[in-house]
Amino acid sequence: MSEQTEFEPKLVGFLCRWCSYAGADLAGTSRKKYPANIRIVKIPCSGRIDPLFVLKALRLGFDGVLVSGCHPGDCHYITGNYRARRRLALTKKFLEYMGVDPRRIQASWVSASEAGKFTDVVTAVTNEVREAGPNRLFTEEKEKRATATA
Amino acid sequence: MPQLQHEARALLEQGKVDYILGFEPGTLKFSTTPLITKNKEDCARLVVNPFIANNLSVYLPKLKGRLGIVVKGCDSRSVVSLIQDNKVARDRVVIIGVPCAGIIDLDKIEQLVSRERDEIDDIVRQGDRVAITLGNGKKEFPLVSVLADNCLACETPIPKECDILLDPTDTLVTDPSAGQQRIQEVESKSVEERWAFWEKQFERCIRCYACRSVCPVCFCERCFAEETEPQWVSPAPHWQDNMSFQIIRSLHVAGRCTDCGNCERACPVNIPLRSLSKKMVDLVDELFDYKAGTDKSALPLMASYEADEAEGVFR
Ligand code: SF4
Ligand code: SF4
Numbered sequence: 001m002s003e004q005t006e007f008e009p010k011l012v013g014f015l016c017r018w019c020s021y022a023g024a025d026l027a028g029t030s031r032k033k034y035p036a037n038i039r040i041v042k043i044p045c046s047g048r049i050d051p052l053f054v055l056k057a058l059r060l061g062f063d064g065v066l067v068s069g070c071h072p073g074d075c076h077y078i079t080g081n082y083r084a085r086r087r088l089a090l091t092k093k094f095l096e097y098m099g100v101d102p103r104r105i106q107a108s109w110v111s112a113s114e115a116g117k118f119t120d121v122v123t124a125v126t127n128e129v130r131e132a133g134p135n136r137l138f139t140e141e142k143e144k145r146a147t148a149t150a
Numbered sequence: 151m152p153q154l155q156h157e158a159r160a161l162l163e164q165g166k167v168d169y170i171l172g173f174e175p176g177t178l179k180f181s182t183t184p185l186i187t188k189n190k191e192d193c194a195r196l197v198v199n200p201f202i203a204n205n206l207s208v209y210l211p212k213l214k215g216r217l218g219i220v221v222k223g224c225d226s227r228s229v230v231s232l233i234q235d236n237k238v239a240r241d242r243v244v245i246i247g248v249p250c251a252g253i254i255d256l257d258k259i260e261q262l263v264s265r266e267r268d269e270i271d272d273i274v275r276q277g278d279r280v281a282i283t284l285g286n287g288k289k290e291f292p293l294v295s296v297l298a299d300n301c302l303a304c305e306t307p308i309p310k311e312c313d314i315l316l317d318p319t320d321t322l323v324t325d326p327s328a329g330q331q332r333i334q335e336v337e338s339k340s341v342e343e344r345w346a347f348w349e350k351q352f353e354r355c356i357r358c359y360a361c362r363s364v365c366p367v368c369f370c371e372r373c374f375a376e377e378t379e380p381q382w383v384s385p386a387p388h389w390q391d392n393m394s395f396q397i398i399r400s401l402h403v404a405g406r407c408t409d410c411g412n413c414e415r416a417c418p419v420n421i422p423l424r425s426l427s428k429k430m431v432d433l434v435d436e437l438f439d440y441k442a443g444t445d446k447s448a449l450p451l452m453a454s455y456e457a458d459e460a461e462g463v464f465r
């Protein structure tokens with residue numbers, strides 16, 4: 001019997017520079033532990049998120065995407081996070097209809113002081129994406145078969 | 151029909167419009183083709199019949215001057231949507247509304263009688279039935295069996311935003327559950343099966359962009375599909391890129407699409423595109439209580455928000 005190594009998901013996190021990115025920073029300087037599965041991209045505001053980024057991340061093989069911004073009412077550009085919420089809600093629901101496991105598309109509100117919430121979110125999201133399994137959405141049929149039998 | 155010809159001619163004669171956009175008989179049997187003219191004599195060729203499928207509002211942002219346009223219910227909402235997006239000014243259009251009684255889907259007719267459209271002699275709508283003449287035989291079917299899916303699901307057959315409303319010829323017969331059937335078929339699948347289903351569909355796409363060309367709300371001068379820095383999708387017709395293109399297109403037309411059904415009609419390889427666009431229409435309504443093109447003074451869907459909506463998406 002070959003040893004089963006547990007699947008480790010790869011996540012991309014788009015974090016607003018004013019809040020969640022600073023929250024992640026605080027988690028680091030406070031030496032809090034969170035799963036190393038996430039790769040962070042700093043964005044100017046959660047309102048910068050375009051559904052294209054989400055789709056491209058899945059296309060590149062990331063197993064899950066996390067978008068995180070300032071709490072409602074706290075966006076530095078007043079309405080960016082509300083707009084992000086409309087776009088993401090629709091993207092998530094529509095992709096589910098297309099056949100994308102909704103656990104792969106995640107979003108949160110994390111402020112600059114919420115290092116604890118940030119580690120909780122990343123831990124929970126990582127676990128959910130691990131349950132969803134590896135993203136083979138865009139792989140070719142023959143590659144899918146090859147990895148299934150390997 | 152004489153009523154439309156008369157009204158259109160008057161608009162040109164009185165100088166109220168520079169162009170008339172309507173329909174004339176097409177070269178293919180039963181079909182109609184857009185008629186865009188400055189010449190009042192051409193108005194004698196204008197028709198209104200169950201085959202005026204195109205959504206002529208696609209031409210509005212491309213034409214200069216004042217435009218008199220013939221619209222069905224769904225098309226009139228596209229015009230409103232274009233007004234909301236500042237693509238055309240309300241005072242630049244004279245909207246001639248057709249109280250729509252539904253578009254006949256020629257593919258459904260061909261299937262019902264197992265004949266090509268060239269072998270069919272006549273198709274006559276009579277109330278809630280349709281009579282099809284083949285040689286010396288005549289067959290009758292319920293109208294609901296030949297109407298386009300989007301018409302079966304239509305809630306706004308009578309244009310609300312219009313300047314001239316033509317007299318009704320017939321009334322629409324709907325069957326919302328039939329109009330929703332193909333979407334439910336997708337929904338009844340598991341998430342994995344759905345992806346596999348769409349993968350199969352998009353293997354056929356040849357990236358002709360006919361769906362985008364007929365779409366009135368795909369008005370971008372430069373589409374993301376042609377961007378190269380970065381290149382979001384490859385122009386090569388791999389299913390992955392085809393599907394990515396269509397997913398993003400669906401999201402771009404969210405809150406603008408009025409389910410006119412023309413993307414699906416235009417697709418040369420019969421990809422069930424309405425199963426995407428109608429699903430998006432439903433989601434927009436369900437999540438944000440928003441119906442495209444019903445209020446010309448409303449902000450576009452993605453330019454507005456409510457403080458409390460889509461709860462549960464963000465943790
Ligand atoms: S798909 Fe999107 S970017 Fe392309 S023309 Fe349509 S709305 Fe514009
Ligand atoms: S019309 Fe059909 S084949 Fe052409 S680009 Fe659209 S989906 Fe692809």
Ligand code: FES
Nearest residue numbers: 016045046069076
């Ligand atoms: S500035 Fe943080 S979400 Fe807009």
